[in-house]
Amino acid sequence: MKIPILSIVGLAIAACIAFTLFITMTDKKDVKAEWSPGVPIEKESVKIGVIHVSDPENEKSGYAYAHYLGIREMQSEIGLRDDQIIRKINVSDTDTAATELAIRQCIEEGANIIIATSWWHMDACEKLSGEYPSVIFAHATGNKHNNTNFTNYFGRIYQARYLSGIVAGLLTMTNKIGYVAAMGVENSEVTGGIDAFAIGVESVNPDARVYVQVTYRWLDPAGESRAARELIAERCDVIAQHCNTPNPQIEAQRAGVWGIGFNSDMENDAPDATVVSVVWNWGVYYSYLVKSVINGTFTTSPYVGDIKNGMVGLSALNERILPHGVSDAVNAAREKIESGQFGVFDGVMETNDGKSIGESGKTLSDAEIAGIDWYYRGIIQR
Numbered sequence: 494m495k496i497p498i499l500s501i502v503g504l505a506i507a508a509c510i511a512f513t514l515f516i517t518m519t520d521k522k523d524v525k526a527e528w529s530p531g532v533p534i535e536k537e538s539v540k541i542g543v544i545h546v547s548d549p550e551n552e553k554s555g556y557a558y559a560h561y562l563g564i565r566e567m568q569s570e571i572g573l574r575d576d577q578i579i580r581k582i583n584v585s586d587t588d589t590a591a592t593e594l595a596i597r598q599c600i601e602e603g604a605n606i607i608i609a610t611s612w613w614h615m616d617a618c619e620k621l622s623g624e625y626p627s628v629i630f631a632h633a634t635g636n637k638h639n640n641t642n643f644t645n646y647f648g649r650i651y652q653a654r655y656l657s658g659i660v661a662g663l664l665t666m667t668n669k670i671g672y673v674a675a676m677g678v679e680n681s682e683v684t685g686g687i688d689a690f691a692i693g694v695e696s697v698n699p700d701a702r703v704y705v706q707v708t709y710r711w712l713d714p715a716g717e718s719r720a721a722r723e724l725i726a727e728r729c730d731v732i733a734q735h736c737n738t739p740n741p742q743i744e745a746q747r748a749g750v751w752g753i754g755f756n757s758d759m760e761n762d763a764p765d766a767t768v769v770s771v772v773w774n775w776g777v778y779y780s781y782l783v784k785s786v787i788n789g790t791f792t793t794s795p796y797v798g799d800i801k802n803g804m805v806g807l808s809a810l811n812e813r814i815l816p817h818g819v820s821d822a823v824n825a826a827r828e829k830i831e832s833g834q835f836g837v838f839d840g841v842m843e844t845n846d847g848k849s850i851g852e853s854g855k856t857l858s859d860a861e862i863a864g865i866d867w868y869y870r871g872i873i874q875r
Contacts, residue, residue, distance in 0.1 A: 527627035528605050530641060533789035536571065541606045541783070542579045542599025544614055546586050546712055547737070556711075556737040557582075559756040560610045560633070563775025570780050571787075579604055586613035586711060593617045600628055606786060608779070609633065611711065612682070618643060629791060631782055633775075634682055636863065638793045646778045647682075648798035648805040651689035651862065652830050653771045655837045656807055656823050657753050658693020660769055661701075661731045663819050664751050668701040670694060671724030673734040673741045675711045678874065681865040683735045686771075688869040689837050690733060695871055697822060704729055705874045712737040718744050723875070725750060732766075742767045758808035768815050770808040777804040797859055801831045838862060843870045 526538035541564075549561035568578060579602050581595040592614050596607055600621075606629045609618050615635035622630040622643035630643040638644045661670045672690065676683045691703045704727060706720035717736045721744035724732060732745040733753040739762035745752035746766035754760070754770030777798055785791040798804025810820050829835040836856035841849055845868040851857060868874065 526603075526605055528629055528642070528786065528791075529627065530791075531789055534605065534786055536573070536787050539573060539606065539783060539786065540577050540579065540603045541573075541608060542581065542596065542602070542604035544584050544592065544595050544599075544607070544609045544611070545580060545582045546584060546611050548582045552738070554739050554754075554757045554759050554762050556756045557610070559773045560608075560775050562757065563773070563777075563779050564608070566774075566776025567779035567783055570776070571783055573783075584614075586611035589613075589617055593621060596621055600625055605629065606783070607631065608782075613711070615645075629786060636795075638795055640793060642793070644793040644795060646782070646796040646798075648773065648778075649800065649859075649862075650771065650773070650805045651685050651837055652800040653805045653807055654686040654689040655693040655830070656826055657733065657769060657771050658690040658695075659697050659822050659826055660810075660815075660819055661690070661733060661751075661753060662694035662696070662698035663822060664768065664816070665698065665701050665731050667728045667730045668698070669727060669729045670701055670703050670731045670733065671721065671727070671729030672703055672705045673717055673720045673724070673732065673736050674705050674707045675713075675736045676709060677707045678868055679866055681863055684868065685862050685865040686735055687872060688865060688867075691869040691872050692837060692842075693826075695869075696826075701871070703872045705868075705872060707874065708736060714738045714740050717741055721745065722748075727875075739763065754808070760808065760811055764811070765814060768811045768819075772806055772808050774803050774806060777802060800827070844868060845870050845872050 526534055528534055543564055545557045547557045549557040552558050579599050584595045585591050609632045612634045615632050615637050618630045618632045619637050626642055632645045634647050635645045674683050678684050694701050704724055706724050708716040708720055717738055718740040721732050721741035725748045731751040732741050734741040734755050739759045742752040742754050742759045742763035746763035751768055752763050752766040754767050758770045760767045778796055800806055838857035840851055840853055842851050
């Protein structure tokens with residue numbers, strides 16, 4: 494029996510339509526939702542690519558882990574599924590090609606928001622934000638942004654640094670306090686924190702000095718341990734840090750001295766040394782960011798959190814090993830900062846090379862703090 498050609502063509506067309514519908518329905522969840530300025534995105538369509546410099550789930554403390562906790566907090570608060578979060582781990586922040594590749598992979602997997610967590614991810618974000626205008630790029634700690642889809646975020650971490658300086662100043666018996674720093678005086682993020690720490694130390698112990706040992710790398714486990722040991726060898730009996738791993742705290746415990754951690758609570762890493770940690774609560778910003786994308790209010794204006802909104806702060810004081818009276822001093826200073834009575838970088842300040850910074854009756858602005866390239870008096874770089 495012959496089948497009319499028209500019938501064959503009709504069957505073929507019907508089959509094609511059915512196949513197309515099948516592919517559309519089965520792949521619908523993989524279709525990327527593109528973002529446009531001022532246009533909301535449904536919560537179910539949000540997909541976030543996160544770029545980590547190391548493996549936070551293995552480390553359980555430190556810089557990458559603090560961001561990991563922030564992402565989890567945001568995910569829980571907003572109610573995102575696990576498959577709406579793409580994590581790229583061990584992305585070297587000194588390898589621009591590796592950073593670009595990780596970001597591109599996230600976008601290929603459907604990400605419409607990229608969260609890059611390291612200063613050195615900044616240039617890759619700047620480049621790719623122009624290439625992918627329908628993707629939002631948010632970059633931690635940097636200073637670049639555009640007017641459409643690329644922003645940066647940070648916090649007034651110096652406020653918590655000041656409070657931790659009070660702790661260190663009250664604890665030291667040798668009047669030598671060590672500070673392991675990832676970068677030198679030219680890096681304002683690190684240096685502003687050291688200065689605030691030294692101001693806090695001086696407020697309770699004018700005789701104490703802060704000794705800074707620089708590793709010149711954000712992530713250098715061996716170098717961070719070595720720097721802490723060198724400071725301890727100089728009779729520093731409190732070890733603070735602005736670096737990624739808890740190794741300085743571990744070295745402090747081994748040597749029987751005090752420790753002040755950073756990024757996340759490091760008490761578990763060195764329970765007999767770490768009296769407090771200066772911590773980032775990145776979830777405050779991540780929730781703000783994703784909500785703004787969902788409701789269509791996203792802006793590229795740089796975001797600056799503070800101790801009052803909870804983005805920066807201190808971990809719970811380790812009262813088990815902390816001398817009596819330290820917590821009272823910290824709480825009193827915290828109240829002054831939160832109320833606006835005290836801005837840390839207030840009035841005229843003297844640098845360690847004899848210069849004067851600031852004006853009487855005024856406090857440094859965020860922009861001025863972001864440009865700090867000087868050490869406060871009482872700081873000695875090794």
